[in-house]
Amino acid sequence: MNIPMVDLKVQYNAVKEEINRGILEALEKTQFILGPNVTAFEEEAAAFLGVKHAIGVASGTDALHLALAAAGIKEGDEVITSPFTFIATAEAIRYVGAVPVFVDVLPDSFNIDPAKIEAAITPKTRAILPVHIFGQPADLSAIQAICTKHGLLLIEDCAQSFGADVDGRMTGSFGAFGAFSFFPSKNLGCYGDGGLITTSCPELAEQVKVLRNHGSKVRYHHSVIGFNSRLDEIQAVILRVKLKHIREYNEGRRRVAHLYSSLMADAGVVTPFEDGIGTHIYHQYTLLTDRRDAIMKALADAGIASAVYYPIPLHKQDVFAPDYSGVVLPVAEDVSSRCMSLPIFPEMTDEQVRRVAAVVTSVR
Known part of the structure; x- marks a missing residue:
């Protein structure tokens, strides 16, 4: 196509020298798993998003999955979410054995309709998972009020909303967790798969770090069944450069x-x-x-x-x-x-x- 949906080449050319230099430096250091660039990116992303903790994972789907798992969502629980989104949102709910409960969307923003959420709440409901579709923040004020009233967790699907804010406060900072994707075409995209989980709760952050690394805090000591879901060092180099822009x-x-x-x-x-x-x-x-x-x-x-x-x-x-x-x-x-x-x-x-x-x- 003469005009593609997204032109990644033109953006790469603009930051090419810095990205290439950073990748070569990472290759020289040979710290490829949870290396210094991952740590630095997590700190820089947390500061940008206004949260205390940001944990890099392997993809946006994993970000949703591990957030739900760390929140204790389990088999038989219900999670209210939007039907108008990429399947990963509901896949992640199913991964932990929970049931997606779909609530209709607003006709203008295409985000979940807060006025229809309460009718979908049952004794099995544990969380509400709004999607900030296409980069338009959902009505977080209304959704937070519902969560508070009914004692539910708020988990934000921020796969499409890195840098979107509500009255100056970034998406991903409102809920117990925010889950971000760095798929190449995203507003902040890497050159492969990558994801991020945000939280301001130290206990939840620690649980995510354990889950992403085979359920381990100390090497070869495993406290829970975890996953292999770590943000790649090379992708972190790219994300650090692009986060500046x-x-x-x-x-x-x-x-x-x-x-x-x-x-x-x-x-x-x-x-x-x-x-x-x-x-x-x-x-x-x-x-x-x-x-x-x-x-x-x-x-x-x-x-x-x-x-x-x-x-x-x-x-x-x-x-x-x-x-x-x-x-x-x-x-x-x-x-x-x-x-x-x-x-x-x-x-x-x-x-x-x-x-x-x-x-x-x-x-x-």
């Missing part, structure tokens, strides 16, 4: 998004929503349209990428459908049938944005 990257995405929205104000599509409370950092620029297939074809014909995130809500996925056959979540189902995402990355030029918007606007 994350505000710039997020502002670049916001610039692109706002230009898109202004250019497509009369295009007959629903452009993304900003609630004015949380800062949307646009991991994806996702619009709603009844002409999705036609627009995507026109974009492809013009050499422009597009994608659908997400075409099937989780309660309709083959792996979950048998257990949720009677569940109807009309907003999530409608959004999945009409959503589509346009190219967005910090280095995208105004000319590229105008070209994409012109194609979208031309389809009537």
Whole structure:
């Protein structure tokens, strides 16, 4: 495609010398597992996010899994979450034997609808796991109030929201845990898989550190069954370099998004929503349209990428459908049938944005 969904090469070229130098230094030191760059990145990320502890793990999925495990979520427990997200959110709940309870989303932000959460709470409910979808923070004030009222844990899925804030406070700092992904296309992405768990509770942080390292505090002494889920030293080098630029990257995405929205104000599509409370950092620029297939074809014909995130809500996925056959979540189902995402990355030029918007606007 002439205009891809994300251009990782242009970003790499901008920080190439520093990344390459850091990788070579790490190779010379040969401390590849939980080395000095992992420790330094954890400290730098914790400071940026405003939390006391940040623990690097192997992926965003592992971040969710280990957070739930460290929180003591177990077989038979229920965790309330969104159906409009990547499957990893619900996979992680199933990994610990718990049951995902899907609550419908808001029609504007696509985040879980707080007004519908309390009706889904049962004596088995242990936690609420909101997803800050596409970089728009969920309504954390309302969700926190529900958690406090019912004695539930708040665990944030921040896979798409590194650097998003609510009134100056970063996502990932509100709940008992925040879980982040560093998949290459993320706002803060490494060059492979990587993840991070945040918490301000020292006991929970220690539990995560034990779980990520085969259940061990002291080498060859294992207190629990753990996992092999450690952030790689080389990926930590890359993340340390890119973390210095994350505000710039997020502002670049916001610039692109706002230009898109202004250019497509009369295009007959629903452009993304900003609630004015949380800062949307646009991991994806996702619009709603009844002409999705036609627009995507026109974009492809013009050499422009597009994608659908997400075409099937989780309660309709083959792996979950048998257990949720009677569940109807009309907003999530409608959004999945009409959503589509346009190219967005910090280095995208105004000319590229105008070209994409012109194609979208031309389809009537």
